[in-house]
Amino acid sequence: MSDSMEHFPHLEDLVRDADRAVIEEQTMRVVLKAEQHHQHVRDQLQQVVTLGDQGKRISLGDDGPVLEPGTPMHKGFVTGIKVALHMVGDFPLKVVHSSEDDD
């Protein structure tokens, strides 16, 4: 075994780091991308809810209808966004740094 090991002088280091740095970095990268998307969706929905609760006019696209505050259409729309925000919920994974991880 020591012969083959000569081709991998840092093999021990690799193994020691394999289930920390490498896995965590790759996993972290994709998980963070998914989490960012999730948060972006929440932010967008929250913006609409805030506008609605402030009684602001809401326009649905450049050529779309404008929802005037106080109308049932406006109220229904904002309620729909609130329900959607509730459904989207929290991101389903908890992202922790290894220093915080007790496992």
Added chain:
Amino acid sequence: MSDSMEHFPHLEDLVRDADRAVIEEQTMRVVLKAEQHHQHVRDQLQQVVTLGDQGKRISLGDDGPVLEPGTPMHKGFVTGIKVALHMVGDFPLKVVHSSEDDD
């Protein structure tokens, strides 16, 4: 080095598999969990849209208001859910099996 290696008889195998099985399985597990949540949210929103487009009555919770089809409140609500579904969009990561991966 060979002394310390005796404690790790399968070290070579570990290294060889480290950036395949372990990373992929762990990454896959967390990515799939996030993807399932995303799809579940989409399914829920789509169900409401389908109900609304079919002109069905929509009740907001057990004690909540009931939205009668044909009313502006009903229309606004379903429009809000449609906009939310559009915002939620597709899952931001493409999940492929290693056999399909050209990298």
